[in-house]
Amino acid sequence: MIAIMFSPKLRGKVMSKQIKATxxxxxxxxxxxxxxxxxxxxIGAKxxxxxxxxxxxxxxxxxxxSANIEKESIKVKMGAIKDGFSTNTIYCKHCGTLIDEDSKFCKSCGKEQ
Ligand SMILES: [Zn+2]
Incomplete structure (x- = not known):
């Protein structure tokens, strides 16, 4: 071991061996x-x-x-575009009719909002 410390050649050899091992x-x-x-x-594929x-x-x-839900969602969005994004109106939770935002009941189906 002492030889390694003093001989650069030997130290180089040992180091290259260590590098190879690593x-x-x-x-x-x-x-x-x-x-x-x-x-x-x-496993994932299986x-x-x-x-x-x-x-x-x-x-x-x-x-x-999911496709049907998406379709309904698009319908609502298209409706909103057609209605000009009126901010004072919402869609009835039950039938989808456009009603005033502060409505307690739907004017179409009569259900509570
Ligand atoms: Zn309704």
């Missing part, structure tokens, strides 16, 4: 992470496929219902 360890770690990532990806296979009808229903 590089090797890093490569191993990288490979491990890559493997883990691939494994996780495969799980997703399984979920789709087992719940296709439910998922279809969810998508269709």
């Amino acid at each position: 590089k090797y360890m890093l490569k191993e770690t990288q490979d491990d992470f890559t493997e883990m990532g691939t494994l996780a990806g495969n 799980t997703r496929k399984q979920i789709l296979d087992e719940n296709e009808e439910v998922l279809k229903d969810i998508e269709l219902r």
Whole structure:
């Protein structure tokens, strides 16, 4: 060990060995992470496929219902544009009729707001 401290040549050799070892360890770690990532990806894909296979009808229903909700939302937005973004009016929670903002009841369906 004393020789290492005094001989620059020997110190260089030891250091390059240490660097090589570190590089090797890093490569191993990288490979491990890559493997883990691939494994996780495969599990994810399998799980997703399984979920789709087992719940296709439910998922279809969810998508269709979401699309219908979106459609209703667009209808309301289009209505708001047509009505010129009047700030003193709101849409009835029950039937969607445009009513005054301070209305307690809807003038169309009569339900409380
Ligand atoms: Zn109403």
